[in-house]
Amino acid sequence: MSSRSVLDIYNSMATKFSKNQYTPALAAAELASLIITYVAGMGIAIFKMPLLGAPITAHIYAAAFDVIFAIALYGSSTRAGNLPLRILSVLDIFSVLGAAFMGLFFFGGFSTPTYALGMGTGFIFTIVFTSAILFYSLRR
DSSP states (O other): OOHHHHHHHHHHHHHHHTHHHHHHHHHHHHHHHHHHHHHHHHHHHHTTOOSSSHHHHHHHHHHHHHHHHHHHHHHHHHHHTOHHHHHHHHHHHHHHHHHHHHHHHHHTTOOOHHHHHHHHHHHHHHHHHHHHHHHHHHHO
């Protein structure tokens, strides 16, 4: 592969991810952060790790970045002036905050399955809405 083709690939990716005020790039970053959140959370749940150390720290920081990316997605979709993207972004924010709220109760001492189910449901909705934002913004 020549250097010209690598530059063309970079330019085409930059063009795709800069659509709608960089909404696809933010959605891809949120999806990457959600993967980290999932891996750290499942590491705690499956391997019954204590709520201290690297897994819980990674889970908390990745969840914080999920909220930041969700709010940034709303800002970029608002600047783009695209109503469907704005609606999806608001739903994304609600699902991230719902998962975070349930996670606070679950990891805060109320370790009942209801809070774990709420955290998981919010996570699934966040994946769905963020993926919808990514694909919709790439197509428009």
